[in-house]
Amino acid sequence: MSAHIKAQGLSKTYRVPVREAGLRSAVKSLFRPRFDEVQAVKNVSFQVERGEMVGFIGPNGAGKTTTLKMLSGLLYPSSGSVDAAGHIPWKRKPHYLQKISMLMGNRSQLQWNNTVYDTLYIFKEIYGVSESEFKQHLSELCDLLDLGKLLTKRSRNLSLGERSKCEFALALLHKPEILYLDEPTLGMDVTMQLRLREYIREYNRRFGATVILTSHYMSDVTSLCERVLLINQGKLVYDGRLATLTERITPYKIVKLTLDREELTQEELRTQRIKAELTEIQGNEYTLRVHKQDTVTAGALLMSLYNVLDFSITDPPMEAVIDKIYTEGGLG
Amino acid sequence: MNLRGGLALIRGQLFGYLSEKGFFWTLALGWMTAPVIYLLVWQTAVAGGAIGGYDRNDVILYYLCLIVVNQATYPTTHWTTAEHIHNGTISAQLLRPVPLIYHALGTEFAVKIVCLPFVSAVVILLGMGFKVRLTLEAEGLMIAAAALVFAAVLRFLLAYAISLLAFWTQQSNALLQVNDTLVFLLAGQVAPLAMFPDELHKLALLLPYRYVVSFPVEAALGKLSAAEIGSGFAISGGWILGLALLTGLLTGRGTKKYTSVGG
Numbered sequence: 001m002s003a004h005i006k007a008q009g010l011s012k013t014y015r016v017p018v019r020e021a022g023l024r025s026a027v028k029s030l031f032r033p034r035f036d037e038v039q040a041v042k043n044v045s046f047q048v049e050r051g052e053m054v055g056f057i058g059p060n061g062a063g064k065t066t067t068l069k070m071l072s073g074l075l076y077p078s079s080g081s082v083d084a085a086g087h088i089p090w091k092r093k094p095h096y097l098q099k100i101s102m103l104m105g106n107r108s109q110l111q112w113n114n115t116v117y118d119t120l121y122i123f124k125e126i127y128g129v130s131e132s133e134f135k136q137h138l139s140e141l142c143d144l145l146d147l148g149k150l151l152t153k154r155s156r157n158l159s160l161g162e163r164s165k166c167e168f169a170l171a172l173l174h175k176p177e178i179l180y181l182d183e184p185t186l187g188m189d190v191t192m193q194l195r196l197r198e199y200i201r202e203y204n205r206r207f208g209a210t211v212i213l214t215s216h217y218m219s220d221v222t223s224l225c226e227r228v229l230l231i232n233q234g235k236l237v238y239d240g241r242l243a244t245l246t247e248r249i250t251p252y253k254i255v256k257l258t259l260d261r262e263e264l265t266q267e268e269l270r271t272q273r274i275k276a277e278l279t280e281i282q283g284n285e286y287t288l289r290v291h292k293q294d295t296v297t298a299g300a301l302l303m304s305l306y307n308v309l310d311f312s313i314t315d316p317p318m319e320a321v322i323d324k325i326y327t328e329g330g331l332g
Numbered sequence: 333m334n335l336r337g338g339l340a341l342i343r344g345q346l347f348g349y350l351s352e353k354g355f356f357w358t359l360a361l362g363w364m365t366a367p368v369i370y371l372l373v374w375q376t377a378v379a380g381g382a383i384g385g386y387d388r389n390d391v392i393l394y395y396l397c398l399i400v401v402n403q404a405t406y407p408t409t410h411w412t413t414a415e416h417i418h419n420g421t422i423s424a425q426l427l428r429p430v431p432l433i434y435h436a437l438g439t440e441f442a443v444k445i446v447c448l449p450f451v452s453a454v455v456i457l458l459g460m461g462f463k464v465r466l467t468l469e470a471e472g473l474m475i476a477a478a479a480l481v482f483a484a485v486l487r488f489l490l491a492y493a494i495s496l497l498a499f500w501t502q503q504s505n506a507l508l509q510v511n512d513t514l515v516f517l518l519a520g521q522v523a524p525l526a527m528f529p530d531e532l533h534k535l536a537l538l539l540p541y542r543y544v545v546s547f548p549v550e551a552a553l554g555k556l557s558a559a560e561i562g563s564g565f566a567i568s569g570g571w572i573l574g575l576a577l578l579t580g581l582l583t584g585r586g587t588k589k590y591t592s593v594g595g
Contacts, residue, residue, distance in 0.1 A: 073591075074426060075591050092587075094334065094429035094430075097427060097428060098429050107420075112348070113351050114344055121344075122340045122343065122344035125339070126337035127429065128334070128337075
């Protein structure tokens, strides 16, 4: 199968004006402006297959949005190449723009003074969607995003969550084959986030769309993407399965147990030769961190030595995994 | 070309502006104020006899006609285009499969559709109030209509080309102000160009500003000879061609610059 998106040695360097504080520097910069070069993306290469959903993760300023902008055609790279659906994105040919959609959570496509329906209709015309397709797509979108009551409202009167839903509807109206989603669930409540994720999954399944997603809500990424691209300080530091990443970064499990009385301490664990680290105590509820290879033994010992009312073993939260990478600067 | 998309943009902007018609009508009233004041000044000035071939009735007709032409040719999007470039919201437009200029054109058409009926009604009432005498000739009207189309295109391109400089500088708004001032001074708003001193009049005939307001007004009033009409269309046509090429160049280079530094 040939790659739907193929990026090769992609780099982007920005030239940023800089000056010291104060009047003297301000005047000096009028005649001799100084610039710093900021390498936002450094030699990034990856491939995404048709119909794949990939999470693009990294801390603020890592280069995620810059990369997405290069893929969508909004940015011209300093070096490297991209082939997306057979096109060079930054040439922004209408054929390519018809095939993609880029949803930026912090940028609006809605027309402030128009009703949602009118804006959708304008997009229908811009993207050349036929009348029958429009009716069908709109009905699906109304169903999935609960848009019905919003269609006759003016965009300026929508709440943040309602606006996000409508932005999503606009992005998908022409059935793009590639979706670039930059923080798509920004400002949505939990219920809406869940519905939207469900819709993205359904859209991907039904239309075989390729999705690249960035989000600071890790649950967006964990629930939708098996594969992640991890970018930090402009460099691609990981490209692979999300589960493998978790395994590599945090090779431990989280054990939660409730005992019939308050008796567990780190000293007690050491005495009982239970290889675990007590990380949280709330009354008679305990949270322990146990190395994966010791989980079975530790679990058995805890169950046999104490009167356990409740017991669970889970993977560490994705946020903890990502935080470890961000704070330590890479995968080591 | 995606004309369907272009028409949809006009329609979309029109719906939006119709809901804000009060704002645009207030704006249109503001644009009418200066010509009405000049009308009052000049009709008093010519009370003692015609100046530069304009008597009282000509002056009133000139300014009433100028109000409509000024409204029909005044571009509004050049300010917003520069703003979209500065604050990065032009990115959304760059990702749509329609040429960038369509967004500005859509807005221009919509503003004119909303404002012109209102302005025309006010002008008719003013004409009745001033008891102006009007003789209409089909040939003159057709020439004036053609000159009006040229004027609208030329004035739009002039302002749009300057607004595209926002891709390179934060100061494009200052240039747009200069452009508006030159239109005000040299397009026949302060006084009919026929009343200008000779040297300034000759200069005004070569610059584009005369052709964005004064030329269609003079044509409508039948103040131009066949030769003057011919040279007027030739000069404004030349400016349109030059500015169209410049706009194409600035759009191409500007978007490349924009996509190099980030939106």
